[in-house]
Amino acid sequence: MTRYPRWKFFLLVAVLAVCGLYAMPNLYPDAPAIQITSAQAGGEVDERAMSRLRSALDDAGIVYSDAERVGTSWLLPLSDSEAQQRARELAQRTLGRDYVVAQNLAPTTPDWLRRINASPMNLGLDLRGGVHFLLQVDMDTAIEQRLESWVSEMRLLLRDENIRYRDVTHEGQTITARFDSSADLDAANSRVRDQFRGFNISRDNDNNALVLNLSNEEIAKIQDYAVDQNRTALNNRVNELGVAEPVVQRQGADRIVVQLPGVQDASQARRILGRTATLEFRLVADDVDPRRAASGIAPPGTEIYPFKRDDRNPVILRRQNIVTGDQVTNATMGFDENGQPEVNISLNSAGARNMQRVTSRNINKPMGVLFIETRTDIEHITNEDGEREQRATTTREAYVINVANIRDTLGSRFRITGLDSPAEAGELALLLRAGGLAAPIYIAEERSVGPSLGADNIKAGLNSMMLGLALVLVFMVLRYKVFGVIANIALVGNLVILVGVMSMIPGATLTLPGIAGIVLTVGMAVDANVLIFERIRQEMKWNNLPPLQAIEAGYGRAFQTILDANITTLIVAVILFAAGTGSVQGFAVTLFIGIVSSMFTAIVGTRAMVDLIYGGRQRAPTALSI
Known part of the structure; x- marks a missing residue:
């Protein structure tokens, strides 16, 4: 042979x-740990915060190992899952809202194996555990936003048809359009009925007004669209995070379940999913005396917002939006000619038309970029029965990130500058690129599968x-x-x-x-x-x-x-x-x-x-x- x-x-x-x-x-199983990350994108956790946390853990008798710095965050291994849960609640109370504390797993693989990029297999949620989020969609805000959009559409329709009107307002789920004469009311009646079929429309001849009541069928459509659009956007965000085999699915009429097995950075996932970040492009009210902003009382048709979170430099913006975040089709992070971070924006056809129409009429006038963020924090409280439970608190923050003069007519592509760091620019681009949220969401429940x-x-x-x-x-x-x-x-x-x-x-x-x-x-x-x-x-x-x-x-x-x-x-x-x-x-x-x-x-x-x-x-x- x-x-x-x-x-x-x-x-x-x-x-x-x-x-x-x-x-x-795979012979070295990961250890339970908590991960501490700055609530601001790109922010670092300083040593003083970690010293406060170590002192609090020592006072509570919680056993922990040496913390390991992972990028801009810290990973603190614990002895077991019970200590992990206690340490997370204690860390959140100790560090406050400036930091995000999330449960994670710390690798115990020897350094010589890590140096050759050898790591254990990623385990799914059913094996390794992971993070389970239950997200609540704010349906009232979804309907409110859609009604505001309809009010703007009706005003534009009446102007295009040369129909004079006194005002168009909405209250609750009703839009009221008032006219100066019955002739204008008659002219508007047929046009409005053709364009706004989702309303039950009636005439108020005594006040020369049209009253539009939102139908139940249209409310159901808005709610279904809000949940489905948010589910799609969240799925895109999870894909951007690179999570293996995630689960993003609808639960009931107004909730979305997100399961993230084998996540490498649970705190980042929580920060991305728990945020509703949108942009609004508005004209700056340059005809208003800036000193009036210091009083905090906005003139009619305007709103006052701080510039980059600095209340000492407020900006007065027009109420009417030019373009909103849901009209963004793509967003990428880059750097301008001075090496400063920027976000390059692409708009859909409707957004491009609005941007072109408004900017062509306002050359050399200032335009502001309003950043609106809704963030949810989970607090652990003791109820009347002495049981520990979670309570969600939602905070909304809005501030102007950029003001610039309109030098030329803008179209479907432009850029945003004035961002503080590449991390902030990258995260903003991620949130915009993943898809606009049709309605705000907040984390109703966050559960870690032990x-x-x-x-x-x-x-x-x-x-x-x-x-x-x-x-x-x-x-x-x-x-x-x-x-x-x-x-x-x-x-x-x-x-x-x-x-x-x-x-x-x-x-x-x-x-x-x-x-x-x-x-x-x-x-x-x-x-x-x-x-x-x-x-x-x-x-x-x-x-x-x-x-x-x-x-x-x-x-x-x-x-x-x-x-x-x-x-x-x-x-x-x-x-x-x-x-x-x-x-x-x-x-x-x-x-x-x-x-x-x-x-x-x-x-x-x-x-x-x-x-x-x-x-x-x-x-x-x-x-x-x-």
Whole structure:
């Protein structure tokens, strides 16, 4: 028998060494931790804040390990999940709203493995735990915003039709348009009825007015649109964060569930999801005496806002918006000619028309960019029954981030400057690029799936895998003796390769269906060896071939059968990955990798071991332990 090629030995050793090295971090489970991040994008957590936190933890008797700086935040490992929950509540009370405190997991992988980018597999929410957000959509504000838009549309319609009107206002869910004469009322009646079909419209002849009451059907449409649009925007934001296998789905009439398994920065996720950041472009009321802003009383048709959070420099803006954040189609962060951060904005067709129409009429007049942010904080309080519960508090902040003179007519593309840092510009671009929110949202509930659930699921999955593995090992030894031991060693090598490859794939996440794929792989991994070993037996029994020639013939003639049998399974795995989502894709990935690695270990691995045992003898063996 021709000896087995040496390069295949080296290939086998290299694959096992590399995969074993990258599988090692899975022996070091992550520890519960809390992550402290500045509430402002790009802000750092100073050492004084960490000293206050350490003192508070020491006074409360909470055991913690040395904190590790991760970028601009700090990661503080705790002893267990109970201490993690207590430490988070204590840290939030101690540090206040200037910092975001989130539950996370701290890596315990040795530094020498981290230096080669070796890290444990990402585990899904059902295994590792993660963050569960329940977001509430503010339906009253959604209807209010839509009514304000309709009021602007009605004013524009009446002006385009040259119909004189006294005023157009709304109160509650009713829009009232008042006219100077009955002739104007008659002229407006037909046009308004054609354009505003979602209202129940009636005439008030005594006051020369049209009264538009929002219909229940239109209210339902607004609510459905608000939830669906917010769900889409949140899904885009989660994708921007790079979270593996996230869940963003609607719950009930006005809530959205967001689950983030395996997040690397839970505090960033909370800050991004808990914020409603929008832009409004408005003209500056340059005809108003700036000194009136100091009094805090805005003239009719205007509003007063601070400039970059500085109440000492207020800006008076017109109430009417030129463009709003929901008309932004793309936003990217960049740098201007002076190296300062900027956000490049692209508008949809409606926004571009409005921007062009207004700016063409207001050349050399100032325009302001109003930034409006709604932020939700979760407070842990003790209710009357003495039980701990969560309470959401929402704060709204609005300030002008940029004021510039209109030098030329603007269209669908322009830029925003005057931002404080690249981090602020990048986060603003992310929020705008992910899609405008149709209505404000706030975090009604934030829950971390504790490691106990993950540990139970992992234990159940490992028990099933170990039981299946043990039964396969026993069967192979009893059935094929020494060759069964060889197949068992290859099976263990197959698991090492599978875990190593899963750990090396960026973004790959192991879930319970993924563990099911591994269990299935364990059962299927020995199929190739069974085909080979039975073929060797047949060659010795039916064709009377010597042992070494029977080994050569068994591996050679069984290869095509093994390939045909596994290609069909690989095709199914590819289809599952392409057509499935979430957990189905996780199952498909582990199945695909498991089949490929099992073919490699069965054909190359066992062949190498058989050659080491039987091929290096001075005398050819007369029998095989098979």
